[in-house]
Amino acid sequence: MQARLEAEHLFKVFGRRPDDAVERLRQGADREELRADGTTAAVIDASFRVEAGEIFVVMGLSGSGKSTLLRMLNGLLEPTAGSVRFDGDELTALGDRGLRELRSRKISMVFQHFALFPHRSVRENAAYGLEVQGVPRAERERRADEALALCGLAGWEESWPDELSGGMQQRVGLARALATDADLLLMDESFSALDPLIRRDMQDQLLELQKTLKKTIVFITHDLNEAMRLGDRIAVMRDGRIVQTGTAEDILLRPENDYVASFIQDVDRSRVLTAGAVMDTRPRGDEADCACETATPDTPFTELCAISARLSHPVAVLDADRTLVGVVPRQRLVGFLGDEQGEPAACDGSGKDGKKVTDRA
Template identity: 70%
Template sequence: MSRLQAEHLYKVFGRRPDDAVRRLEGGASREELRADGTTAAVVDASFTVEAGQIFVVMGLSGSGKSTLLRMLNGLLEPTAGRVLFDDQDLTALSPKDLRSVRAQKISMVFQHFALFPHRSVLENAAYGLEVQGIPREERMKRATEALELAGLKGWEKSWPDELSGGMQQRVGLARALATDADLLLMDESFSALDPLIRRDMQDQLLELQKRLKKTIVFITHDLNEAMRLGDNIAVMRDGEIVQIGTAEDILVTPANDYVASFTQDVDRSRVLTAGAIMADVETALGAKTGLSKVLRTDQDVFDAAPATVSADTPIIELFTPCSTSDQPVAVIGEDGALIGVVPRARLLAVLGEPMLENEASHAPGDAPRDEAESDEGKVTAGA
């Protein structure tokens, strides 16, 4: 299982890029550099993608997300900073060694399908293995298995122009899977697809991830897609990462007004979970609610609760029980023990406007939460 780390990555285009990095580190703005004919595409980007995670980088066009992705596999050399994969510093490798790592350990799925029109679906899926020098019989076997994983069994002998856009993207995904690379980099891979096909591809990716547990970095400008796919999400603006957190972190405690503006059109009821909004039992059943008079023990809560749900239950499923009872919904952990409750007032509150981080930290009745780490339009809300 392979871990990816980006450490203080900068990418500057133009004259004297090293000097530009020093100026940025000293507090200079991108606008000041631009006046000198220099563009800072990525500024001091740091993050860690744990093995088996889907890490989504989200931002508007020009925010630096695709440039960041290309530094992760060495297609672009960072002006400053390091990329480590499996504890190996990719930025210190020779061109030959870097090509070897890319061929063996890293696969990329592009927005445009990049299929060879003169090769069959099977031959396209096997192309990465051909580059690796794998014998024909083995690469065809592995490519066939990858196409089946991607839902294209029976289409091996077809030509790319005989496939729909969604099916062509599945071939691109199969080509990445066939190499059995540990790291998948996906650059706006579904954005050229129609909405229904796009959702099917998201479902396919999530299903594959359950089975294969790859380490994935996924680039998108679509917030709903980011929240549906990402174990963690990095929001970029003007080359900088302005917040890293789960979908719930970003919805409930956006780092600033810029992040909050992205979340206003998101269906919070389908993204947030009971575990994200629950209050601890003592707080929720405090004297002010009057509930402590009748609910003194965990068993009392279980007996009175209109429903018992797990922490990962979407809050849309809490509407009915909360509307039919004054008692809070009980939230249980994997061992069946009570870990929190969702009072009706709390459910209604979180469906309102998102709170900035400093406001959320003082909200009454909230369970303690880890702090979230830390333009010209709005990210699209439809996936």
């Protein structure tokens, strides 16, 4: 099945002889070798797929290449090598006119620093993308007002940007992207300039909107907690390369290398994990004793702990048909909150060899 957005073996190199640099990277050269020659490899061999209606988060530290990667997804930067396809169409084959049309109608971008016009009202800012499309004034104002209402700004249409708080200004930026009814939203650290409480409010707003609008979103962040909270899937970048892609639970429970493992050390696992992630699916023989108070695979970890505290036996996890799919002993919950990384322990606290082990997340 065709993904909404596909990136295949993307490279972006700045400096002299970029094509030669790509070949050297393919043969095993690293960033430092190229930098010594005056060449910067911003993105190295990045491949991923984004499905329709998915929030795909790209996260990494400053300089990891995530913002450069984002700008290749809408044609603002041309890849040195590799391809980007949106709805099956190759972006590099569109030409300048085709790219402008794509960016005005199908792909919208929400920036970190709001990018509002100070001399335009909130309504006019929200309607700007529609103005670029040539939509008649009455229609674009109607659609802008609808988008502002979705973002919690009904009643502020005639205000000026400097009359709004930072969080409200970012809502205007989001409304501007939504007003065009674009198929793909690209969000470049859109909430990172906000205070922590406002930032969380914006995250809540985005998740609430996504329940209704089901947009395809690529979200860039350097904040792992934000990535874990928003992302259906997450790509972790380091030094221009994607080092792991997976769900929040995949990354928490199965980090692919020491770099990813170090990244997740301070994550609050209780806000991410669910019963489906921590349950033991192996037969125990006493499942019949677990049918008092139960959980589902989607039960949040904190709620699962509360259920476990009320029971004297493991929590039974049942699917939608009330079929037992796993059990969660109390010691397993304690283990998944530990700081060490590794494979989760068995329900009785023993590993495959019968020795006592520590649950690790």
